[in-house]
Amino acid sequence: MSDARWVLHLDMDAFFASVEQLTRPTLAQRPVLVGGLGPRGVVAGASYQAREYGARSAMPMGQARRRCPHATVLPPRFPLYKAVSDEVMAVLAEASPVLEPVSVDEAFLEPPSLAGAGPAEVEEFATGLRAAVRERTGLAASVGAGSGKQIAKIASELAKPDGLRVIPHAEQDDVLAPLPVRSLWGIGPVSGEALRKIGIDTIGQLAAMDGREVTGVLGSAVGTELHRLARGIDARPVAPRGAAKQISAETTFDTDLTAMTAVHDAIATITEAVHRRLVADGRAARTVTVKARTGDFVTTTRSETTPFAGRELSTLTAMAQRLAETAVGEGGVRLLGVSVSGFGDEPPLALFDAVPSAQGWTTAPLTAHLPDTDGDGPGTAAGAVPVGAGGRSTGDAAVVRTLSGEPDDPVPDVSVRAEPVVRDHPTMSAPEHDVAPDLPDPAPGDHPDPDRPWRAGDDVRHPGHGHGWVQGAGHGRVTVRFETVATGPGRTRTLDAADPDLCRADPLLSWRPADLAEQP
Known part of the structure; x- marks a missing residue:
């Protein structure tokens, strides 16, 4: 197969939790769960340290906390995640004019400069891309590269966390063959179970099937496409996503x-x-x-x-x-x-x-x-x-x-509560992902419980201590850890919950305080 085409897939590692660990340095290398805090809360993001205990995205928060009882649980800060995502996408746009964002934390790109390049040149390009993302955001990203979007996405999954995997065109069949069929973009629980019932567990087994047999199990349109992907044939273009429907x-x-x-x-x-x-x-x-x-x-x-x-x-x-x-x-x-x-x-x-x-x-x-x-x-x-x-x-x-x-x-x-999750639904399909798009900013003073205005995870600011985040509150007191990316791990202070000097702060100040205007 010719090395004419190279598609790259960049995926931010455990994005929500990684942003929390970055902007709240005390949490670095600690289990973190991001998601709903109520009795029906769901995990929106889990750090790799929490995943070691079996916690994962889309799991009920109660179940995740039982599996990882020592995890720090935080409410989502979607405006901050979107700001970081915008910076990541800006880096990718500078590196390649052919860019297709898939979600808030992943995108495909097909740099024209890599057309016809060899694996070593692709690896050098991807290494520079990962370094640029880390320099601009402070976060790690995994990158995969291959002959098409499917191979590139599989490669980035194999590279996680904080890794790089380039799959040479001549080796892609050997890489794909032993992987489970669920690794293919488009095979979910239902189609995966249908294939399992006929003894098909790996991509290699699916690729070896007769095309008519595949369409008989999965349907004509879906079966034909998945059979092509299993054989490493993926001519889908990398293109900007259409407007939301x-x-x-x-x-x-x-x-x-x-x-x-x-x-x-x-x-x-x-x-x-x-x-x-x-x-x-x-x-x-x-x-x-x-x-x-x-x-x-x-x-x-x-x-x-x-x-x-x-x-x-x-x-x-x-x-x-x-x-x-x-x-x-x-x-x-x-x-x-x-x-x-x-x-x-x-x-x-x-x-x-x-x-x-x-x-x-x-x-x-x-x-x-x-x-x-x-x-x-x-x-x-x-x-x-x-x-x-x-x-x-x-x-x-x-x-x-x-x-x-x-x-x-x-x-x-x-x-x-009182902070509905907003979702845009694009015109083109994308792989299922465990991220929710950005949440609208709550109105000033809006809070689930006005009698206890501070909750764990709130961004606050104090003229004497700087920017911080609430670790806990109750009985008229609030415990705040004052720290940002710029300060490194900070100290905790317990203050009067009614302290007039303690006010709410923009979450972005925990990431780039020098770039934003000072809050009163």
Whole structure:
């Protein structure tokens, strides 16, 4: 096989946990779990030290803590992870104009300068790439290289942690053959079990099968593609990902919501998170979908589509709340989600907006959405139809029961109260990954428990001690370890929880305090 093409795959090692260990130096080389802290919390990231005890991403946090009881458990700081990710992607973009980000912590690249190069030259390039990422971020990255995206991704997995693996074209069949079939991109539990039942456990065995037999087991389209990948044939281009087809946010609650007023409040908070991303992307949406999941993992969805795209928060919220009334059954819900889709360009300023009414979708002056200024209720112009007065739902209900009793989302929920996880859904498929995209910033002062405002993992700042993070709080006291990347391991201080000099701080200050303006 010709050495004409080289694709590289860079993957940040245990990204979430590694960022925590970097910015909180006391945690370096210690077990760290990142994820939801409530009774339904899920692990979003686990350090390699925690993985040695069997803890892993997507595992219930309670189970992970039982396996690794001495681990430090921290809530996710998604704005910080996104900032670090942006820096990583900037390094890759400088190294190669052909770049395809796959998730917040991994990407493919195909440097034109490596076309026709030998393995030694590729290794030298990848070594420099890893060094540049470490210099710019302080973090380790694993890189794999091969003749296509599949080989490159497998190579980076073999290189972990903090390693480099270049698979020469002539050796790729020998490398692939003994690997389990689940190593192939696209083979999940169901297809893996179907192959196991006919005695196919390794990639080499799959490659040796007759193509017709493979399609008979896995289907024509999927089977043909997987059979090609098993034989090392992968001509898929490295290209920028398309725009998201959908923006969604969802929250798993510590206890089931049983009152419709609580459901409406939660839907409003989640919709606001989606709306922020919609506005930031400069787009408008026609379809709103609400997802509700009960305690026994029965999932119901409802959708509604408007005649034209819009992005008025009040309209989106009214739609979502009305949909929730039919999606939520008796007995309460453990999870609520809102998504918007059917995107159009950013709408121009208009005098009218779509408003749901008992007769369907009508137009009403934008003043119908203004806040109450005269004490007569929400600002409603004469003749305007009140928001939330009913309407029609154009989407069919979809009720799904997961037979395994586990959530059916491809990305695990991270249980965080009042901080919905926002997800963009791309146009092209990507391998399943245990990372959640960035979380919207909580509003100032927003906190799960206003009576005990400090929780473990909060970023804080004190004029006398600098930047730090909360290790624990209670009984009117708060223990803070003051440290950043720049300071190295720091000392702990126990302060009065009401100390006026102790204030919340930007998580990015724990990573690059010199690059950011000082907080008061």
